Amino acid sequence: MADSQELISFIAQMTGESNLRVEENLGEGYVRLRVSEAERRQAKHDIQHVEDMVIELLRNARDAGAQHIYVATYRDDDLRKVVVIDDGCGVPEDIQDRIFEARVTSKLESMHMDRWGVHGRGMALFSIRQNCEEARVITSGANLGTALYACADTSVLPERADQSSWPVVEKDDEGRHVCARGPHNIVRTVAEFALEELHGCEVYLGSATEIAATLYQHAHRALDASQLLFLDSEEQLPVVDRLGYAADAEDFMRIACSIGLSLSERTAHRILAGTIKPMRSVAARLLRERTAAPQESAVDLARDRRGLRITRDDLQAFARTLERDFAELGDRYYLSLAQEPTVRVRGDRITVTFDIHKDE
Known part of the structure; x- marks a missing residue:
């Protein structure tokens, strides 16, 4: 038994614990599994x-x-x-x-x-x-x-x-x-x-x-x-x-x-x-239940339902223009931009966000 335990310890040192499945050799063909091996088998x-x-x-x-x-x-x-x-x-x-x-x-x-x-x-x-x-x-x-x-x-x-x-x-x-x-x-x-x-x-x-x-x-x-x-x-x-x-x-x-x-x-x-x-x-x-449909309002046939689409290059050029125009306001109120303006297009709306620092 002592020899078996020494062998197990030697293998553990040489190969690492992850490669060793047995914690203790009990003899007669019986072993005590390491926790990691027992967990792996349970998971399987x-x-x-x-x-x-x-x-x-x-x-x-x-x-x-x-x-x-x-x-x-x-x-x-x-x-x-x-x-x-x-x-x-x-x-x-x-x-x-x-x-x-x-x-x-x-x-x-x-x-x-x-x-x-x-x-x-x-x-x-x-x-x-x-x-x-x-x-x-x-x-x-x-x-x-x-x-x-x-x-x-x-x-x-x-x-x-x-x-x-x-x-x-x-x-x-x-x-x-x-x-x-x-x-x-x-x-x-x-x-x-x-x-x-x-x-x-x-x-x-x-x-x-x-x-x-x-x-x-x-x-x-x-x-x-x-x-x-x-x-x-x-x-x-x-x-x-x-x-x-x-x-x-x-x-x-x-x-x-x-x-x-x-x-x-x-x-x-x-x-x-x-x-x-x-x-x-x-x-x-x-259960064959019907999902309640949202209340629909009257359809406005005159409304333009086409989404506004602006190319990425044009949005970046627009942002650079806004950044230059911001300089005059920044000088007057001691402000500076933390990053270039963010321009977002959503539906029929263009939103511009200026993240600023207050200069000392």
């Missing part, structure tokens, strides 16, 4: 199908206090790619990679028990990263919500063959809506979660285009145009509202990419023009 057991990964991402968003969760997913050859965007409490920048480590959790004093088991052990995101090709936070911040990306190789982590069918919903003996029939695919996984959290949060499921259109409409309703004038960047907004900051299709495409939704410029134009409609929530679709 926790996530056995793509659908397991999806439910863990949903539970993670719910436990972060999200009231709205948006799931964009698509298949690229053998790769299943999933983006989950939520309006929960968010993750501070300096901890965004560490949340994928084992036993890292924000739930020191609490845990969540639901139909899928215990949540709050700090193992869900660790399990996802162990079983996926990639898992990372795309963007987040304290009180700003989160966009999280996961990519699984379905030849290693399998998924159901039928990923398009929606489940049939019926009432059980207690009068609750449940998924009664249908393949146990990603759609059903999200549907079961949406029904379980029917009065807790709304869940949306679709392609990147469908989710982008839905986020844009929700942000457009929630944001006041006046508050956007005082923002330097969309990153100051919650993740779910950032598409509402887009001034044009090029801007929309850039912001969508920054939250994990890849779109073409043509698709961005169609969303801004309203030709791609937003989605109903998963629960609303399952």
Whole structure:
């Protein structure tokens, strides 16, 4: 026994602890695994199908206090790619990679028990990263919500063959809506979660285009145009509202990419023009509920609905002109520009912002 322990210690020193799976050789073919190896094996057991990964991402968003969760997913050859965007409490920048480590959790004093088991052990995101090709936070911040990306190789982590069918919903003996029939695919996984959290949060499921259109409409309703004038960047907004900051299709495409939704410029134009409609929530679709349409005002046929478009070069030239003209005012009031003026075009309005220093 002593010789075995010495050998283990020698190997640990030569190769590093990460390459050593055994903490103690007990004899008779029995060993005590190191904590890291035990965690890795548990993680492999926790996530056995793509659908397991999806439910863990949903539970993670719910436990972060999200009231709205948006799931964009698509298949690229053998790769299943999933983006989950939520309006929960968010993750501070300096901890965004560490949340994928084992036993890292924000739930020191609490845990969540639901139909899928215990949540709050700090193992869900660790399990996802162990079983996926990639898992990372795309963007987040304290009180700003989160966009999280996961990519699984379905030849290693399998998924159901039928990923398009929606489940049939019926009432059980207690009068609750449940998924009664249908393949146990990603759609059903999200549907079961949406029904379980029917009065807790709304869940949306679709392609990147469908989710982008839905986020844009929700942000457009929630944001006041006046508050956007005082923002330097969309990153100051919650993740779910950032598409509402887009001034044009090029801007929309850039912001969508920054939250994990890849779109073409043509698709961005169609969303801004309203030709791609937003989605109903998963629960609303399952329960055949109609989403209340916003009250439409009378159509002004004389109104020019063409968006104002100014080239980037012309905007930069305009900004340089304004910077020169500011010099006279600055000399009179002892002011100087902190940076060149910011010019934004939104609808039929051009907004110019001067960031200034007061000279001593």
